[in-house]
Amino acid sequence: MKFSRRNVVLSASAATLAKLASGEAAQADATTDRVPASAATPGAGSYRPVRTPNGWTLPFRMRGGVKEFHLVAEEIEHEFGPGSKAKCWGYNGSTPGPTIEAVEGDRVRILVTNRLKEHTTVHWHGILLPSGMDGVGGLNQPHILPGETYAYEFTLRQHGTHMYHPHADEMTQLAFGMMGLFIIHPRVPDTPRVTRDYAILLHNWAMHPGTYRPDPSIMTEFDLWTFNSKAFPAIEPLVAATGERVRIRFGNLSMWNHPIHMHGPRFWITGGDGGRIPPSKWRSEVTEIVGVGQTRDFEFDAIAGDWALHCHMSHHTMNAMGHDIPNPTGVDQAEVASKISTILPGYMAMGRNGMAEHQMHQDMGHMPGPENTLPMMMGKGPHGNLEMGGMFTVIKVRDGLRPGDYSDPGWYPAPSGTVARKVSSDPDFGAPVRRNPAG
Secondary structure, X not given: OOOOOOOOOOOOOHHHHHXXXXXXXEEEEOOOOOOOHHHOOOOOOOOOOOEOOOOOEOOOEEEOOEEEEEEEXXXXXXXXXXXXXXXXXXXXXXXXOOEEEEEOOOEEEEEEEEOOOOOEOOEEEOOOOOHHHOOOEOOOEOOEOOOOEEEEEEEOOOOEEEEEEOOOOHHHHHHXXXXXXXXXXXXXXXXXXXXXXXXXXXXXXXXXXXOOOOOOOOOOOOOEEEEOOEOOOOOXXXXXXXXXXXXXXXXXXXXXXXXXXXXXOOEEEEEEOXXXXXHHHOXXXXXXXXXXXXXXXXEEEOOOEEEEEEEOOHHHHOOOOOOOOOOOOOOOOHHHHHHHHHHOOOOOOOEOOEOOHHHHHHHOOOOOOOOOOOOOOEEEEOOEEEEEOOOEEEEEEEOOOOOOOOOOOOOOOOOOOOOOOOOOOOOOOOOOOOOOOOO
């Protein structure tokens, strides 16, 4: 029988599996959707599967009472969004790698096969385990050489939002996309019960304009900022029904801290690197910094509408930008533009009055950018250009949405009288109080 890498755990050799399973017969396979969201019921060990936007969850097999997963480190072709692809490194055909889900108290075995051309390891970030399973190459274990498969095995003694990534040639392998989320559900379900559970991994990429492979030597001047390795508008919306309890788990394996801001309802910080926070210590926020190497759990009660969710560092909600060009704001570029157009036909000066015109010109095809490079501003909403990119998506909450329905419901039909409206086109309208006006 033939198995696809995304749909079933890759099998090791019969001899290796027999050894790892201590001679016990393999039990029936488990599928990715082990417990459908609509079928989850309270009880010890039950949980709602996490939904990883633009991603997927790794299946496992039961072998001798152990949940066995199989990760494959390999080079992949990844699309950040339509018009931008790159040779990246990841796990099981994707970046981020598939989300691993298990339950507090489970015994897990994770096989790691190395199909890269250099050695690697896997560090289980924030997880309590024996020192020899911690995954730091040269310190806790030998490196996993090309072609080798290693087994990590430990019992989960905690619950919360955690991550996995290499601890060998870390700067290169992380820069190329080797990372994933490891979600450990509590043995006794949390209260209040979460209806929808999302997981997002934050990352940055040095994808220089016109190139096809990330640059691992860059420290700060990144070109792409992503949720689950996608840049807006390629990031899936987060969908919920009015009144549902929603959790969004964030993990940060980028090289920047990210103040994640959610429009609409306030959220509570209910968990972090150390697991679930006691309810008496929850904080109500609208913006929370997710630091490098940290995780944070946001929970909120969904309110009908379309609500932006994004990093509040403005350049993290844009795609490829030029960092070393002069500031054109307020500059009459007519003369220099006429000279440049003699050697670069079709050149069009921009930026004298701001950069909003960038998306308009891009959309009309006036100024195509470099190949394999996303425009700086993208996305269209019901009222015009969104002028966003990078770490931006929309939480879409609707009345009467069916349980477990994650399909995009379209744009929010705002009730009459609840949308900001134009009252004048005269710049001298009214008599506003102004302090030291410029002109």
